[in-house]
Amino acid sequence: MTNPLAGLEKTVGKDMLHKIQTSNILCVGAGGIGCELLKDLALSGFRRVQVIDLDTIDVSNLNRQLLFRSKHVGMAKCIVACQVAAEMVPPLSVNEEENDSANGSSNGNSSNLPKVTYQAHHGNVCDTSKFNVPFVKQFDLVLNALDNVEARRRVNRLCLAANIPLIEAGTTGYLGQVTVIHKGSGVACYECKTQETQKVYPICTIRSTPSMPVHTIVWAKELYKLLFHSKVEESMLFEDPASDEPSTYMEGVFQLREQLANSTFDTKTSKQVLQDLYATEIQKQLDMDRYKAAKKTPTCLDLTMLENGMQRSAPTTTTEIWSLEDSVAALAACIQQASQTPKNELLQEFDKDDDLAMRFVTAASNLRSSVFGIEPLQSLYSAKGIAGNIIPAIATTNAICAGLQILQAFKILKQQLLLEQQQKDRAELQLGKTCLYVNCIRNRTRNGLYLTASALEDPNPNCFVCKNAVIPLALNVEEWTLQDFLERIVKKRLGFEEPTLMLQGDFIWEEGDGAEDDYQVNLPKKLTALPCGGIQHGTVLEIDDNSQNLSIQVSVTHQDVWEGDEVPDFPFSVGNMPVKKKEEEKPTSSESASAAAVAKPTDDDDDVVEIIDDDEVTTSGGDRKRPAEDGGKSPPRSKRRRVKK
Ligand SMILES: Nc1ncnc2c1ncn2[C@@H]1O[C@H](COP(=O)(O)OP(=O)(O)OP(=O)(O)O)[C@@H](O)[C@H]1O
Numbered sequence: 027m028t029n030p031l032a033g034l035e036k037t038v039g040k041d042m043l044h045k046i047q048t049s050n051i052l053c054v055g056a057g058g059i060g061c062e063l064l065k066d067l068a069l070s071g072f073r074r075v076q077v078i079d080l081d082t083i084d085v086s087n088l089n090r091q092l093l094f095r096s097k098h099v100g101m102a103k104c105i106v107a108c109q110v111a112a113e114m115v116p117p118l119s120v121n122e123e124e125n126d127s128a129n130g131s132s133n134g135n136s137s138n139l140p141k142v143t144y145q146a147h148h149g150n151v152c153d154t155s156k157f158n159v160p161f162v163k164q165f166d167l168v169l170n171a172l173d174n175v176e177a178r179r180r181v182n183r184l185c186l187a188a189n190i191p192l193i194e195a196g197t198t199g200y201l202g203q204v205t206v207i208h209k210g211s212g213v214a215c216y217e218c219k220t221q222e223t224q225k226v227y228p229i230c231t232i233r234s235t236p237s238m239p240v241h242t243i244v245w246a247k248e249l250y251k252l253l254f255h256s257k258v259e260e261s262m263l264f265e266d267p268a269s270d271e272p273s274t275y276m277e278g279v280f281q282l283r284e285q286l287a288n289s290t291f292d293t294k295t296s297k298q299v300l301q302d303l304y305a306t307e308i309q310k311q312l313d314m315d316r317y318k319a320a321k322k323t324p325t326c327l328d329l330t331m332l333e334n335g336m337q338r339s340a341p342t343t344t345t346e347i348w349s350l351e352d353s354v355a356a357l358a359a360c361i362q363q364a365s366q367t368p369k370n371e372l373l374q375e376f377d378k379d380d381d382l383a384m385r386f387v388t389a390a391s392n393l394r395s396s397v398f399g400i401e402p403l404q405s406l407y408s409a410k411g412i413a414g415n416i417i418p419a420i421a422t423t424n425a426i427c428a429g430l431q432i433l434q435a436f437k438i439l440k441q442q443l444l445l446e447q448q449q450k451d452r453a454e455l456q457l458g459k460t461c462l463y464v465n466c467i468r469n470r471t472r473n474g475l476y477l478t479a480s481a482l483e484d485p486n487p488n489c490f491v492c493k494n495a496v497i498p499l500a501l502n503v504e505e506w507t508l509q510d511f512l513e514r515i516v517k518k519r520l521g522f523e524e525p526t527l528m529l530q531g532d533f534i535w536e537e538g539d540g541a542e543d544d545y546q547v548n549l550p551k552k553l554t555a556l557p558c559g560g561i562q563h564g565t566v567l568e569i570d571d572n573s574q575n576l577s578i579q580v581s582v583t584h585q586d587v588w589e590g591d592e593v594p595d596f597p598f599s600v601g602n603m604p605v606k607k608k609e610e611e612k613p614t615s616s617e618s619a620s621a622a623a624v625a626k627p628t629d630d631d632d633d634v635v636e637i638i639d640d641d642e643v644t645t646s647g648g649d650r651k652r653p654a655e656d657g658g659k660s661p662p663r664s665k666r667r668r669v670k671k
């Protein structure tokens with residue numbers, strides 16, 4: 027038998043093939059791109075690969091995630107992917123295999139090659155207890171095959187901290203990109219660019235003036251929460267019954283929730299809630315002249331139709347549009363089914379892959395669309411596309427991008443090999459001139475190309491992750507508590523896992539291994555009331571996260587209320603929000619809303635934060651240095667005094 031890797035050996039050379047076979051690779055994600063990548067790695071002779079993935083195999087993955095078969099459904103993706111890919115690694119030549127058995131070798135070869143080991147880690151890459159800087163440092167390079175910003179951000183930071191090259195890839199339908207990130211090479215990191223996040227709708231569009239199918243779908247998702255979430259106030263449709271004039275549906279909602287909680291469901295109450303939602307409340311708004319200026323005036327749901335719908339059995343079609351009666355029947359059936367579902371099995375929040383949730387949202391949104399004259403109504407199938415923000419995944423794009431990642435991997439390993447041959451330190455690796463940023467496009471360029479390549483980008487000087495830029499932040503320091511600040515800004519938006527907060531060199535908050543509990547007393551305090559003078563207008567706050575060797579400064583500006591056209595969102599670009607005089611919220615029929623998530627309520631305006639221009643605040647910033655790369659678990663710098671109150 028000829029050596030299956032002979033072709034590759036001829037192309038890259040003996041030494042390089044040996045480098046490939048002995049390198050230690052981490053692949054994060056074993057989905058669409060990940061499966062392609064693992065197949066490519068295996069067929070290229072990589073023998074030491076570790077894979078992290080948190081998911082299990084779903085039937086819907088089988089059409090494009092080529093390592094999986096129906097018998098694998100329900101099993102951990104990374105475990106199956108590792109088993110299947112490991113078997114694809116070409117065996118060494120027959121002679122060698124024979125020698126191995128004759129020698130009783132346990133590692134499957136008589137050369138000095140490592141045993142084929144494809145090791146699975148079934149878990150979340152954001153789990154700092156398992157996947158930290160020392161973990162990443164064992165690899166020659168890391169390949170990302172992920173599908174979300176949070177996980178990518180985490181791997182980006184780990185690789186920067188460990189100074190390990192990261193090959194990042196992403197696809198959306200026909201479009202794909204591959205790029206290389208490496209701290210030592212001084213190229214842009216993943217967070218140098220503002221990543222597209224879920225787009226946001228003004229709350230009044232959702233609550234009062236929907237004009238597109240997506241608006242009513244977002245509303246229906248909130249209605250799902252209002253009925254089924256353990257914390258009713260999590261829904262943006264929630265109104266405090268003690269408030270001046272709560273919407274007419276709130277009373278019925280509370281009754282229904284109580285029935286669901288005590289399993290004492292009766293259809294009368296669900297019918298009442300539907301009537302309140304789609305007729306009584308609409309009529310009330312009409313009577314208050316709320317829709318005087320609207321382009322289309324809503325019409326209340328016909329009560330006879332509601333009555334008829336309640337008598338029907340729920341529709342079963344998925345690709346046809348349900349009639350309004352059918353939608354009523356579907357909604358009533360969903361509520362009844364929810365009342366019979368054990369509490370721990372009923373999802374609290376909408377999930378597009380949950381049948382009950384999807385039927386609920388399809389029916390509830392179509393009824394609302396009919397009230398507001400919004401077209402077209404949606405089938406369950408098309409509603410799922412809108413509700414889940416689904417862009418079809420294209421296997422070919424995944425395959426192309428995975429292949430491009432392998433080519434970049436070869437370039438990196440080649441450079442590492444050269445350094446090894448010259449007995450130079452790996453820290454001298456310079457990928458800026460070797461690796462490329464490659465785009466996979468749908469329509470070919472004028473030159474007839476479907477792939478375009480350019481040099482890796484320079485870092486963004488305002489990047490707080492790789493350039494330690496000071497972050498300017500405007501918020502209401504008199505209203506925000508430390509707890510809000512930690513959860514909503516430091517963790518959710520800045521991506522800190524185990525933050526330590528310092529004011530004027532003293533600790534005011536600490537988390538993670540060995541953190542003291544004493545700082546808990548600070549959590550409910552308003553920012554201005556924190557120790558060390560508190561966080562005031564003009565304060566520069568230091569935030570460290572040893573789990574990702576990240577240390578930043580935030581320069582705070584007090585701002586009473588954010589007044590603008592849209593609720594600002596993160597990740598942020600610097601200082602681009604208009605500040606306008608606040609006006610009473612007026613419903614209009616054509617709110618310019620741009621996508622699929624819900625913004626914070628407008629009455630929550632002063633909770634909104636935005637990043638503003640560097641030159642709008644004075645900072646005592648100065649040059650910042652990252653903490654020493656010590657494995658990511660060093661205790662905070664000890665010379666600082668700890669302050670609790
Ligand atoms: N934080 C994370 N830790 C580990 N694995 C992750 C994390 N986030 C995402 N992944 C994995 O990355 C992979 C991304 O692959 P892909 O985009 O094909 O997703 P999918 O869930 O299989 O497909 P779809 O979303 O279309 O159903 C998934 O297998 C997912 O489990």
Ligand SMILES: [Zn+2]
Nearest residue numbers: 215218489492
């Ligand atoms: Zn950066």
